[in-house]
Amino acid sequence: MPEFTILGAVLASIVAAATPLLLAALGELVAERGGTLNLGVEGMMIVGAAVGYATAYGSGSLLLGTAAAVAAGVLLSLVFAGLAIWLAANQVASGLATTILGLGIAGLIGSPFVGTRLDAAPTLHIPGLTSLPVIGEMVFGQDAFVYASLVLLAAVGYGLARTRAGLVLRAVGESHAAAHALGHPVRRIRTLAVMFGGACAGLAGAHLSLAYTPFWASDMTAGRGWIALALVVFSAWKPLWLLAGAYLFGAVSILQLHVQGFGLGIPAQFLSALPYLATVIALVIISLLKRGQGAPASLGMPFIPDR
């Protein structure tokens, strides 16, 4: 059944394409729920990709590479946190600086590895299940990053809604003054949230350079960090909506390639713009549906405790 085979392959591609976006956006969602807007996602992602590749290439261990990518993302997020949270600098400017710094550092770290390659992170095949028609490959034929993104999503969703830590984080994001008055260490909590964002962005970078296209090339994230940022807004800061947004974006970007391949004569430039168009339309619909339930109230505002 060739139709089934191609459908399964398309679905598998969509899930894979959405994963780096989902990972990076998930981290940013947590940072933003805590009240910090970090525009450095692209920078943390590319540093994760470079450090992850360099480490995996040097050590021969994908696991070590992934761990190093996460650590690198966290390290760069600390630079941002130092500026934006502890020195109360403008968050937009600090975030942009983080991205530019990250792109530069990544190019430097990666330069000796141009033209080399790694074996891709293996996909996990589960005998019997992977060969199921249509959904087999999509659900059971992916690499570990895909499963990690879903586990993380569940953890973040549960954590934000059902745990005390999640409640405190949301309180800090909604009204840092009130949270401070209650005795919560606002800046420390925000720093932790930003570090989580850095870890997720680093992991997203590692997915690109270790599994998706296992080689290093400068600027290989190609703007995915910015799309992740947009997805957070699209999701109205809700993890489940984020999943829907990332998979919708992935679906439209993969399907437009297939539509071109079938030669239906639709202009390619229009098709390339389609993922963004779809996101904008979804954004409009969501903001119409959920009026008033928007961003965390303290988002983007630096907190300076009064002594």
Add this chain to the structure above:
Amino acid sequence: MRKFISMAVALTAGLVLAAGAPVAHAAEKLKIGFIYVGPVGDFGWSYQHDQGRKAVEKEFGDKVETTFVENVQEGPDAERVIEQLVRAGNTLIFTTSFGFMEPTLKVAKRHPKVMFEHATGYKREKNVATYNAKFHEGRYILGQIAAKVSKTGTVGYIASVPIPEVIAGIDSFMLGAQSVNPNLKIKIVWVNGWFDPAKEADAAKALIDQGADVIAQHTDSPAAMQAAEARGVKAFGQSSNMITFGPKAQLTSIVDNWAPYYIERVKLALDGKWTSTDTWGGLKDGEVQMAPYTNMPDDVKKMAEDTEEAIKSGKLHPFKGPIYKQDGTLVVKEGEVLADKDILSLNWYVKGIDDKVPGQ
């Protein structure tokens, strides 16, 4: 007497300045600047230009001093960077992307004594030369190989942006393919950019899912080659030899080789014989090279080598007539070839491509 000497010195200096010919003195180093549109680490277009720069350094040693600036935006930013290269004392400057054309001309006007070399453009001045490479010659060979190797009769083509060079590449590929198998089908996917590895990999996977078993690309990263290797189909590399990324997949690769041109031009500048010229080299001149023919039967390899020889010797021209457009109009008559200027402004598909040029 002292007065006389100082006057003589002033006069000589004045003369040298007035003559102002772009002559490098034997004792002085020739300072050469390069600007790249992408990162040198792209393993594609900018990487290959940088290999050319390194070849110049190796060839001329301490007679030259080279500088490069990577990731330069096409547009006003480029003008600033070129101006800076001039102020830093570079007297020969290579601007290596189509979009640097106007900025190069503007700076060149202000500094008539500095020599400029602009890649892939068509506007020249007394101190601005242009150069390009006939990549479509290589694509004709790719088309022939694809037609022989494909078992499904469908090849996939990942294209970047619809400019004449890319469209001419597709046409040339198809003409080569049709010379072997007139019924070969081509599926074209545009990624609308030169560099997004993950998207290029997605495009390759989509084409393979749709039944293509040979992938050609006109984008800059090895992502498509890697995707082909993972899926067990064949592919062609681009700009660099990508055999590392597809040891079982790569059939061959079109390699940009700017070194011979750069060395020749630098030599002319060093000898004071540099003039503005327009160079469009191809396989014959070594500017376009084919990576070793691999992963194909011997008869296909033989055919590819013969075609390469025929193009080099001038016996075969990729755009030789008869050539029909998609709607059946005859553009090139039997026994004629498409003129260079028409190849450089090509914006139509040949008959046999079942798709539309984007935006038309």
